[in-house]
Amino acid sequence: MNLESLQSTIAARHTLKVLADPEQPWDLPAPEVRTQVAELLEAASCAPFHYPADKSHRTEPLSSPVPWRFHALDGAHCRQLLARLKAEQIESGNIAKMLAAADAVVVVTWLPDPQDPPLEIQQYAATQRNMEHIAGASAATQNLLLLATAAGWNSYWSSGGVFRTEQVYQWTGIDPREVLLGAVFLFPEDTQSVPTKAGANRDSKGPAEAWSRWVEVEG
Numbered sequence: 001m002n003l004e005s006l007q008s009t010i011a012a013r014h015t016l017k018v019l020a021d022p023e024q025p026w027d028l029p030a031p032e033v034r035t036q037v038a039e040l041l042e043a044a045s046c047a048p049f050h051y052p053a054d055k056s057h058r059t060e061p062l063s064s065p066v067p068w069r070f071h072a073l074d075g076a077h078c079r080q081l082l083a084r085l086k087a088e089q090i091e092s093g094n095i096a097k098m099l100a101a102a103d104a105v106v107v108v109t110w111l112p113d114p115q116d117p118p119l120e121i122q123q124y125a126a127t128q129r130n131m132e133h134i135a136g137a138s139a140a141t142q143n144l145l146l147l148a149t150a151a152g153w154n155s156y157w158s159s160g161g162v163f164r165t166e167q168v169y170q171w172t173g174i175d176p177r178e179v180l181l182g183a184v185f186l187f188p189e190d191t192q193s194v195p196t197k198a199g200a201n202r203d204s205k206g207p208a209e210a211w212s213r214w215v216e217v218e219g
Helices: 003-012 032-044 075-087 094-099 128-151 166-172
Strands: 016-018 068-074 104-110 154-158 179-187 196-198
Touching: 003 128, 016 094, 016 154, 016 179, 032 068, 032 104, 032 128, 068 075, 068 128, 075 094, 075 104, 075 166, 094 154, 094 179, 104 128, 128 154, 128 179
Parallel strands: none
Antiparallel strands: 016 196, 068 104, 104 179, 154 179
C-alpha cells in the first residue's frame, strides 16, 4: 500500500455541488459508468462494523449482515427521478439541480434495530448498537467518497432532503424501516461552466492541536 498516495486522495476529497438547470438536464454518461460505480460500491463495502444488522433486515436479495444498504441510481434514473419530482410538483431545491447533472447517486441507508412498538419512518432508538450501525455505515460512505475522488468524480454527501420523504422511498423501492444516512452524488470532472458550490466547513477544522491530543496516563 502506498501511504503517500492514500494521503493525497484523502486530502483531495472535497465537497462540490454541481447545480445544472433542471429544465436542461445533461446528456447521460457513457454506459460503462454504471459498471465503474458498481466497482466503487464493492470496494466501499470493505468498511468495519461491530454488530450485524438485525435478521429482519436481511431478506433476499439484500441479505448481507452489514448494517448499511447502498441504493444506486444511474444517470438515466437520476433524470427519471428529476422528471417525477417535476411532474408531481414536489419542491426539491438544489436536489433537482444536482439530479440534472449527476452521473449517479448512491442513496445510503443504515439499518436500525427494530423496536416494539415500531417507530415512525426515519425514527430510531438511541442505543449503543444503533450508534455502532451508524458508525459502520458512515465508514462505508467515506470509503465511497474516497474511491470516487480517486476515480476522478466530484462528489457531494447530501443529508438527503427530498430523498428522506416517504414518497421518494416508495419510488426508489427502499424499505421504509431503513433510515437515510445520505445521498452521495457523483458528478463528472467537467462541470460545464454551470454554477457549483463547495463545502462550507472544509477549512474550519483548525490545526491538529485544536481537535486531537496525546494522552498521558499518570502512574
